[in-house]
Amino acid sequence: MINTIKTSALLLVVALAFSFNPAVKSKRLTADKTKSYIKYYMYHSAHDWDGTCNNISCNITYNDSTKVINGVGVAANISCFNTANDSRDSHTLEVTEALKYPSVQFLSTSIVNQDTNLTVNGNLTFHNVKKPISFKASKIISNGEMTVRGTFSIKITDYGMELPTLMMVATEDLIKIEFVTVFKVK
Secondary structure: OHHHHHHHHHHHHHHHHHHOOHHHOOEEEEOOOOOOEEEEEEOOOOOOEEEEEOOOEEEEEEEOOOOEEEEEEEEEEHHHOEOOOHHHHHHHHHHOOOOOOOEEEEEEEEEEEEOOEEEEEEEEEEOOEEEEEEEEEEEEEEOOEEEEEEEEEEEHHHHOOOOOEEOOEEOOOEEEEEEEEEEEOO
């Protein structure tokens, strides 16, 4: 019995020793805030508009050797989105209850890397409602930088909010989200 425990322990130590390779260890990278952004697109029968946040917090778990992204976390304050219209931006803060729910966050649960294409699954928390989402993204590595970009859409009502109105006509429920994140890599 003791020999079996010793043998099992020895096999575990050997397996861990062979599986541990500092050259392939993943590390955390933080997106360059001067080059990264999130943009949303809203649609209304009178006109369409977009708002951009250039102050996002984004971290990834990345393996330099395999060029694989293993995880991602993103957060942005609702107040940082700018549509170039102060009145519309103020109304957005009201509709999203930004004083009560100041940020939108995404945390991945899995990422499939296929060359430059990514399939990202995770949870988006917006207006204090967490929902699973899945989207496609791409990554390009050039000149010591990795750029990850993608798009996905969400429904406003899925996150417990009423549709914004303009001239008593509601916007479309679907919002398109576009993102670009840039990281320094080897």
